Amino acid sequence: MVPKVVFGAGSFNQLGTILAEKRKHEKPFVFLVDDVFENNAEFTTRVPSHESDLLIFVSSEEEPKTKQVDALVSQIKEMFEKGVSGVIGIGGGTILDLAKATSILLTNPGKAADYQGWDLVYKKAVYHVGVPTISGTGAEVSRTAVLTGPVRKLGINSDYTPFDQVILDPDLTETVPNNQWFYTGMDCFIHCVESLNGTFLNAFSESYGEKAYELCLEIFNDTKLSKTEARAKLMMASWHGGMSIAYSQVGVAHAMSYGLSYVLGTKHGIGNCIVFNQLEDYYPKDVSLFKEMVKKHRIDIPSGVCADCSETEINTMIDIALGLTPLWENALGEDWETKIDRETLYTLYRKM
Secondary structure, X not given: OOOEEEEOOOHHHHHHHHHHOOOEOOEOEEEEEEHHHOOOHHHHOOOOOOOOOEEEEEOOOOOOEHHHHHHHHHHHHHHOOOOXXXXXXXXXXXXHHHHHXXXXXXXXXXXXXXXXXXXXXXXXXXXXXXXXXXXXXXXOOOOEEEEEOOOOEEEEEOOOOOOOEEEEOHHHHOOOOHHHHHHHHHHHHHHHHHHXXXXXXXXXXXXXXXXXHHHHHHHHHOOOOOHHHHHHHHHHHHHHHHHHHHOOOOOHHHHHHHXXXXXXXXXXXXXXXXXXXXXXXXXXXXXXXXXXXXXXXXXXXXXXXXXXOOHHHHHHHHHHHHOOHHHHHHHHOOOHHHOOOHHHHHHHHHHO
């Protein structure tokens, strides 16, 4: 679990004080910041970087990749032979996952792709801090850093992945565009649905999943909430949803969206929405609720994204999806291979 958390409007201003205690002599901090803030002087002046620190603005237009992590690690090692005091990720799921993965590869040999899987990391990562600027992914609390590698999209799942410190400041999510707010919020909703309906469910994950699910319904169905209240509640829903899947697992929607992302580069939040829209056979009640929320907020869920895909591309999507054994086992049970086949997935992908 993340050992230290600060929550509250304006809490981002505490980051400098927190980092001061962790700064090591002649070892700078590395800040990975979503480039959406690059020309936002009001925000960048609040980032507590020193002259010796490295501030890198990173695009979140594409899902994070193993080669991107390798390039960042190489750059940092070349610049700072004595090492760094820590890595701070400020942004959405893409930036937070890059920060987690980079912190791991700074202390573990090899390439990022070597650690895609479960419990393959054997050395503690450098100190790393997460500051989410959008709510829903759960990346701020999860034990995984999801990366697209040369042969698959899969997380670095380990006990060394979670952040050492997280700052949850709802004010930082104020400028998130409406569609993105919905797509990422639905990522949280789908986390809850897949956790609560899965075979890996236990009392620990259930308690977090139920609270996050309840918050999501309140946020996306209750128009009486003020924007300030909704921002704070969604930030906590993201946290609880991430905790729920950390101690259980996700399911069909995530498995299939990984296939979409690997082949088409579809962003995670919107990819989950595209997939979940077609999963009535697996989560009937919640897909119906999802469609109601889409209609209420007048959100556009893309269709026809697989219309021009070749047979090879569809088969690659299926290969990626079926390779995620724990997700299918959680969704369908230990005998999942008798309940799902390539033909079913082919039909579902073509419907997208």
